Amino acid sequence: MDVTIIQRNKKLVFKAGEGSVLAVAASAGILLNAECNGSSKCGKCKVRLLGGAGSAPNAVEKQFLSQQELDNGWRLACQLAVRNSMVLEIPDQSHQANPWKPAAAFLPSYPPDPAVRKEFVKLSPPGLVDQRADYERLRDSLMIPGRGIDRELLVTLPTKLREAGYSVTVALTQDRIIAVEPGNTTAQSYGLAFDIGTTTVAGWLIDLNSGKIIAGQAKTNLQNLYGPDVIARINHAATVEGLDNLHGRILDTLNPLIGELLKEGTVAYQHIYEAVIVGNTAMAHLFLGVPPVFLGRAPYVPAFSREQVITAKEARLRLLPTCQVTILPNIAGFVGSDTVGVMLATDIEQRPGICLAVDIGTNGEIVLAGRGRLLVCSTAAGPAFEGARIKYGMRAASGAIRNVSINTDGVCVSVIDDINPVGICGSGIVDAVAELLKVGVIEPSGRFVSTEVAQTMPKTLRERVRRGSDGMEFILVKASSGIEDIVLTQQDIRELQLAKGAIFAGIQILLKELGASEEEIAEVLLAGAFGNFMKLESALTIGLIPRVDPTRIKGIGNAAGTGACMALCYQGMFRKAVGLAGRAEHIELSDHPDFQDKFVEALGFPTEGGDCR
Numbered sequence: 364m365d366v367t368i369i370q371r372n373k374k375l376v377f378k379a380g381e382g383s384v385l386a387v388a389a390s391a392g393i394l395l396n397a398e399c400n401g402s403s404k405c406g407k408c409k410v411r412l413l414g415g416a417g418s419a420p421n422a423v424e425k426q427f428l429s430q431q432e433l434d435n436g437w438r439l440a441c442q443l444a445v446r447n448s449m450v451l452e453i454p455d456q457s458h459q460a461n462p463w464k465p466a467a468a469f470l471p472s473y474p475p476d477p478a479v480r481k482e483f484v485k486l487s488p489p490g491l492v493d494q495r496a497d498y499e500r501l502r503d504s505l506m507i508p509g510r511g512i513d514r515e516l517l518v519t520l521p522t523k524l525r526e527a528g529y530s531v532t533v534a535l536t537q538d539r540i541i542a543v544e545p546g547n548t549t550a551q552s553y554g555l556a557f558d559i560g561t562t563t564v565a566g567w568l569i570d571l572n573s574g575k576i577i578a579g580q581a582k583t584n585l586q587n588l589y590g591p592d593v594i595a596r597i598n599h600a601a602t603v604e605g606l607d608n609l610h611g612r613i614l615d616t617l618n619p620l621i622g623e624l625l626k627e628g629t630v631a632y633q634h635i636y637e638a639v640i641v642g643n644t645a646m647a648h649l650f651l652g653v654p655p656v657f658l659g660r661a662p663y664v665p666a667f668s669r670e671q672v673i674t675a676k677e678a679r680l681r682l683l684p685t686c687q688v689t690i691l692p693n694i695a696g697f698v699g700s701d702t703v704g705v706m707l708a709t710d711i712e713q714r715p716g717i718c719l720a721v722d723i724g725t726n727g728e729i730v731l732a733g734r735g736r737l738l739v740c741s742t743a744a745g746p747a748f749e750g751a752r753i754k755y756g757m758r759a760a761s762g763a764i765r766n767v768s769i770n771t772d773g774v775c776v777s778v779i780d781d782i783n784p785v786g787i788c789g790s791g792i793v794d795a796v797a798e799l800l801k802v803g804v805i806e807p808s809g810r811f812v813s814t815e816v817a818q819t820m821p822k823t824l825r826e827r828v829r830r831g832s833d834g835m836e837f838i839l840v841k842a843s844s845g846i847e848d849i850v851l852t853q854q855d856i857r858e859l860q861l862a863k864g865a866i867f868a869g870i871q872i873l874l875k876e877l878g879a880s881e882e883e884i885a886e887v888l889l890a891g892a893f894g895n896f897m898k899l900e901s902a903l904t905i906g907l908i909p910r911v912d913p914t915r916i917k918g919i920g921n922a923a924g925t926g927a928c929m930a931l932c933y934q935g936m937f938r939k940a941v942g943l944a945g946r947a948e949h950i951e952l953s954d955h956p957d958f959q960d961k962f963v964e965a966l967g968f969p970t971e972g973g974d975c976r
């Protein structure tokens with residue numbers, strides 16, 4: 364069967380077997396926005412059937428598509444089967460957007476001191492009076508001898524030494540020789556740092572001589588095929604072949620990401636000697652192919668917490684087989700090395716006063732440091748801040764509405780890459796809700812005002828409030844040139860309330876455990892890709908973070924990734940990360956006696972007086 368896919372005026376024709384349009388498109392490398400992974404829950408996988416016969420729309424399609432849309436050929440890719448040749452159009456909204464390129468991590472300005480270093484040596488050639496073996500000859504020449512060598516390297520060593528005329532560069536870790544290269548290659552020494560998130564994997568390529576970041580890229584975590592959040596992945600890992608699937612998918616994400624980083628930095632893979640990885644605990648397990656099943660059951664115990672050091676060959680990464688791969692330690696079942704990365708990047712223990720750091724991703728991790736203590740917790744915030752479970756939600760990627768301002772003159776949106784908007788990302792959702800609260804379109808309870816009240820509003824606002832298929836909604840962007848109305852629904856607002864309520868409740872519990880009040884917080888640090896675009900004022904307006912003086916709040920971007928970069932470049936930072944993980948006190952929220960009350964209290968939006976309603 365020939366399947367023709369038309370996307371942004373480009374046409375792709377390929378041979379396909381039977382399967383859903385979603386699966387067939389994926390096999391041709393076209394990833395659709397399939398937030399629920401074809402489980403009939405999101406309705407985001409819309410495609411238009413332009414030619415060829417399709418089965419009659421089923422109940423799921425009738426639930427998500429209007430009669431007018433069905434009449435115009437719109438279908439859901441996960442429900443429509445390919446049984447004959449077809450011509451399909453994929454609109455921008457249904458295309459799975461690539462994540463936003465990660466911001467450059469901020470690194471100290473002093474020279475790096477990585478765990479891997481290179482040394483150029485000129486060996487005296489062997490002779491009848493000096494018959495030392497090749498490996499011993501090499502080892503004796505090193506400033507710090509007594510290192511082991513991989514069998515793989517030993518196999519090629521005699522030829523390498525002779526071909527190089529006994530002038531070679533050796534790459535060394537603390538206890539191993541990991542590469543022997545002809546000539547002086549000390550100028551080429553690079554490392555990789557990765558932040559493996561549930562939704563997005565970000566990576567950086569760093570020159571280990573200068574400490575400069577020379578490339579940064581991000582990719583969708585291809586495990587999303589098996590569910591949008593950590594719990595879905597843990598559950599899938601417990602199924603037959605589930606662990607292998609998830610392990611394979613993270614490698615299918617990381618290996619192409621490595622390729623892109625090397626291409627961007629014009630660096631050969633042979634010159635990468637170490638990779639440092641952070642991620643939530645479940646992602647670290649899945650990267651290593653370790654079953655995360657017991658993370659999903661009380662008492663949520665991980666298989667390992669300490670740092671893990673393996674080779675690229677063991678990790679199945681397309682790098683020098685002997686390249687060292689280090690996974691930073693995790694703290695608890697749901698507080699991973701990404702949180703250790705945040706603590707490291709922010710130097711949170713050394714900051715004056717009580718410091719709160721919140722890392723907002725698919726989960727929300729919270730750190731509270733002060734009075735000589737370091738408290739951490741994780742909240743199941745849900746993926747709303749990543750745009751999931753939001754009608755027009757999407758991640759922060761090209762075409763996402765990232766900021767919104769609303770006043771009586773109308774609505775103004777800014778869109779990533781300044782193109783036509785196709786959806787709204789976390790910062791846009793927070794902004795939109797904050798602005799709707801300010802202009803009175805939604806009440807502090809989160810409900811839309813009644814239609815009678817809406818009628819009293821200026822025309823520019825009232826014409827945007829309407830009853831849609833899912834209840835009340837607000838039109839953020841009106842339909843134009845093939846783009847349908849982008850709306851924020853009552854259900855979207857509820858999702859945001861659940862997410863921000865969980866985070867706010869977690870903050871309150873950590874404050875209580877520390878015996879501190881909101882007023883005593885000296886600094887609030889907001890981490891996560893989301894923090895790059897979010898207006899801090901909007902975060903305060905919706906009650907995502909405690910009401911502190913806005914000058915005390917800072918967006919710090921991908922601090923987890925920065926922490927990984929630091930641990931890669933500085934051995935002292937790596938040791939510090941290990942110490943931070945060991946000192947952190949984990950507070951389990953799921954059975955905390957106060958959590959439910961605090962969560963319910965935090966669901967509403969703050970009123971002028973500061974209370975949530």
Ligand code: FES
Pocket residue numbers: 396397398399400401402403404405406407408439440441442
């Ligand atoms: S992927 Fe089709 S409904 Fe969710």
